[in-house]
Amino acid sequence: MNTNILIIEEILKRTDKPFVVEQNKQFDMSKADLYAFRKAGMMGRDYVFIHDFSEQQIIDISMVFSLHEAARSYVNSFYKMPKILRFKVPNIVSFFMSSKGFSTEIILYANKNSKTVAGGEVHSVYLIDMESEKIYGQGKSSVNVDGIKFEFKNIDPQNRSFRLASEIEKMLFLK
Numbered sequence: 267m268n269t270n271i272l273i274i275e276e277i278l279k280r281t282d283k284p285f286v287v288e289q290n291k292q293f294d295m296s297k298a299d300l301y302a303f304r305k306a307g308m309m310g311r312d313y314v315f316i317h318d319f320s321e322q323q324i325i326d327i328s329m330v331f332s333l334h335e336a337a338r339s340y341v342n343s344f345y346k347m348p349k350i351l352r353f354k355v356p357n358i359v360s361f362f363m364s365s366k367g368f369s370t371e372i373i374l375y376a377n378k379n380s381k382t383v384a385g386g387e388v389h390s391v392y393l394i395d396m397e398s399e400k401i402y403g404q405g406k407s408s409v410n411v412d413g414i415k416f417e418f419k420n421i422d423p424q425n426r427s428f429r430l431a432s433e434i435e436k437m438l439f440l441k
Contacts, residue, residue: 268318268320270318270320270363270394270396270438271289271299271300271316271318271363273437273438274300274316274361274434274437274438275287275289275300275302277430277433277434277437278300278302278314278430281304281430281433283304283305283306284304285302285303285304285312285314286302286303286304287300287301287302288300288301288302289301291315293336293337293340294336294339294340295336296332296333296336296337296340298315298316298317298333298337299316299317299318300314300315300316300318301313301314301315301316302314302316306357306423306426308354309353309354309355310354310355310356310357310388310423311354311355311356311357312357312359312423312426312427313337313341313356313357313358313359314359314360314361314430315333315334315337315358315359315360315361316361316363317333317360317361317362317363318363319362319363319364319366320363320364320365320396321365322364322366323366324366325362325364325366325368325372326369326372327369327371327372327375330360330362330372330375330376330391331375333360333362334358334360334389334391337358337360338358338387338389341356341358341387342356342387344356347386348386349384349385349386349387350384350385350386351386352385352386352387355385355386355387355388355423356387356388357388357389357423357424357426357427358387358388358389358390359389359390359391359392359427359430360389360390360391360392361391361392361393361394361431361434362391362392362393362394363394363396364393364394364395364396364397365396365397366397367395367397367398368393368395368402372393373393373402375391376390376391376392376393376402376403376404377402377403377404377405378404379404380404381424388423388424388427390403390404390424390427391403392427392431394434394435394438396438399438399439400435401431401432401434401435403427403428403431404424404427404428405428
């Protein structure tokens with residue numbers, strides 16, 4: 267297991283609500299180098315899939331898309347209720363690590379807003395660019411009420427994912 271994966275594993279285990287972590291997780295004909303799960307309060311669950319492509323020359327959009335969709339399918343198989351009727355909402359986060367950078371197409375995909383009107387699931391993609399020491403992803407979510415911006419750090423799954431990505435960035439790149 268490479269050092270960066272071990273660093274991420276330690277971050278996941280040391281959060282205020284620790285993750286249960288499994289290396290080399292097989293799911294739906296796919297594999298994640300690191301998989302993590304935690305209950306995130308009464309209303310949600312966090313599922314994290316880490317894919318390390320540091321040794322591969324090229325990572326393309328179809329690989330990123332198919333692995334993220336496989337993760338979504340795997341997690342949603344645990345939920346019997348249709349998405350629109352769910353009280354417990356899964357937060358599915360896929361991290362892709364590369365030492366060769368990412369194409370503009372993949373970066374645009376990771377930055378794309380993935381929230382839907384139907385709800386019942388939150389999902390996002392983060393790209394860990396080891397070469398430029400950057401992480402790409404959706405960013406924070408906020409709500410405007412009467413012109414006042416509110417960010418729900420612990421309740422909003424997208425913000426939990428953003429905080430986790432920020433912690434990973436800080437530890438991997440010692441920022």
